[in-house]
Amino acid sequence: MLEYIISKYNFWVYVILLLIGLYAMVGKKNLVKKLIGMNIFQSAVILFYVSIGVKTGGATVPIFMGDAHAAHGHGRAIIDVASYINPLPHVLMLTAIVVSIATTGVALAVLILIFRRYKTLELDEIMKIRKDTGV
Amino acid sequence: MATHFPALLIVIPLISALFVPVIGWWKKGLCYPLVVAVLVVPLISALGILNRVIESGPFSYYLGGWAPPWGIEYALDYLNGFVLVIITAISLIVSIYSKKSVEKEMPEKVVPFYTLFLLLVTGLLGIVVTGDLFNVFVFLEIASLSCYALMAIGRDGAPLATYRYIMMGTVGASFYLLGVGYLYIVTGSLNMANVSELLPSLYDSKVVLTAGIFMIVGIGLKMALYPLHAWAPNAYADAPSAVSGLVAPLMTKVAAYMMIRVMFTVFKPVFFIELTPVTTILTWLAAVAIILGSIYAIAQTDLKKMLCYSVVAQIGYIALGIGLANKSGLTGAVLHILNEAFTKGCVFLVAGAIVYKMGACNINEFKDLYRKMPFTMSAFLIGAFSMVGIPPTCGFFSKIYLIMGAITAEKWVFVVVLLFSSILNVIYFFRVIQIATFETPMPDYGRDKPYDPVYMDEVPLSMLIPIQVMAAGILLSGIFSSKIISTVIQFVIPVDF
Secondary structure, three states, X not given: OHHHHHHOHHHHHHHHHHHHHHXXXXXXXXXXXXXXXXXXXXXXXXXXXXHHOOOOOOOEOOOOOHHHHHHHHHOOOOOOHHHEOOOHHHHHHHHHHHHHHHHHHHHHHHHHHHXXXXXXXXXXXXXXXXXXXXX | OHHHHHHHHHHHHHHXXXXXXXXXXXXXXXHHHHHHHHHHHHHHHHHHHHHHHHHHOOEEEEHHHXXXXXXXXXXXXHHHHHHHHHHHHHHHHHHHHHHHXXXXXXXXXXXXXXXXXXXXXXXXXXXXXXXXXXXXXXXXXXXXXXXXXXXHOOOOOHHHHHHHHHHHHHHHHHHHHHHHHHHHHHHXXXXXXXXXXXXXXXXXXXXXXXXXXXXXXXXXXXXXXXOOOOOHHHHHHHOOHHHHHHHHHHHHHHHHHHHHHHHHHHOOHHHHHHHOOHHHHHHHHHHHHHHHHHHHHHHOOEHHHHHHHHHHHHHHHHHHHHHHOOHHHHHHHHHHHHXXXXXXXXXXXXXXXXXXXXXXXXXXXXXXXHHHOXXXXXXXXXXXXXXXXXXXXXXXXXXXXHHHHHHHOOOHHHHHHHHHHHHHHHHHHHHHHHHHHHOOOOOOOOOOOOOOXXXXXXXXXXXXXXXXXXXXXXXXXXXXXXXXHHHOHHHOOOOOO
8 A cells, every 4th residue: 555655656746736725725714825725736737747747767848968969960859758757748838838927917906905895804704704795 | 811711710819929018009099999999800700600501511720830730720520610600709899889888987997908908808709619639628727717807807896706707717727738748658658540440449447537537627617507507607607797798608608618528529429428427427417507597597686697607507408408419409409509699799798888877787677678778678688588489589599499409309308307497498588578568666655656757768879789780690590500500510410419
């Protein structure tokens, strides 16, 4: 069992982070804590993607060193795919990180609007104010 | 030019969105004509695409000339072409309508409004046009982010409702992204057509099952499918009129389009129908959505809120049509996307017009409204007819196909649900019409003239004409529904149905 968990540890890490994020979004009463939960949730997805690019057996980052140029004279350089990790999920995650930052920005702006209106960011207090004023 | 229509569709609104703040900084009044002029281009492109699809069949466009599965492919077929025309037409109509409404509801935010409006349209078009799974996520977030910002401008409760929508929407998009990740693990591809070819041999894998479930739940959240609808009514009701007029007809329908895409293009229909009970679960959730959405709608006293619960119920119709997964059911669902876009567009614009004149839209204050705003309210009447399903409006035909689908599938419960929901629709729509048409304010006999004189007090033409165009759209799409089905929708149905 333990071996099973360890052999797929990247998935366990992402699932645990995902659930921590989800718990904060659902369980916390403070709106900023909810936002932090949302960030953890998105980071979990990003880590999941980054981890699926990994290859076992000494694969490394896809940066071509001198040998690609050295082989240039003989025609096309032979690139051994197995010795490089898959860069595509990482590139996708650059976009996802930008999206996550933009979402955080919009959410913070909305939080400022909420604070200006209710003078608090605790959800139960806001609900009480809304109930009292009948909105 | 014509070969680049799929790219123009996205690029023109996206680039113009950058120019709107520059032009707005120089002259605020120029934003509106610029946006209307810009939105004509996507409409022409979408019509060109649909025309080409009808004449010569589905085609694809390689963005930047990179061939799939490495490059991003824009895959155009009957379903996209159809939805693209709906989105571009509705967004153009709403943009024409928006002028007076925006000036009245948010005079100091005209420039940001139009920038975000164009970005929202870009996002919606992008989701529909692309044939790449990750690209869908990117456009989904472009649409959602601009939608959050637009909604937060609205009336009193708007920021809190928007905040809830941000939370739910982000979870939905992240679930979709996770599903795409799982598909990428097993297939190594992100191109929809390519994934669809690679998947069938992997259908017994648990990873594919997880991917499918993540994607359906994520899209269900974006689609406001019961029981994931909780964010929708408040967010839509509190948004500014022009925003809810654009978002309510389009956002959830585009998510419904995504669901059809994922269920019947990325996965083969057999996966969700026979190998997993997803379609069965979907039909039952849809049935609950139809009934509960309508009952909640009856309980509302605010017109916009009532319409929002109606959106939840109508999404149930589309989900039911998808879940029945037979020829008539899916025809009904796709036709209902068209019907819903025009009908919800029409009634939300009418609600916006009422807010413009009265400042609020409490149904109990609608007395004598029909005499004050006869043209606006007759458009509302047509919208209500379509919602209930009275011929010749489009709602009648889509409901007929859905009922026929339920009969073909021999699921009699859903026949009853569909018919019963029509009665519920009658209750909540005709209550509005009854108050607006037949009730007059209580006369005050203590005065010389016990009745206050009623004058016609219509909204400006720039609002009235879009409303009438929407109403005409409802009627025309109903009258020509058999032609629409025979030229477009029948080719949407997957071959193995």
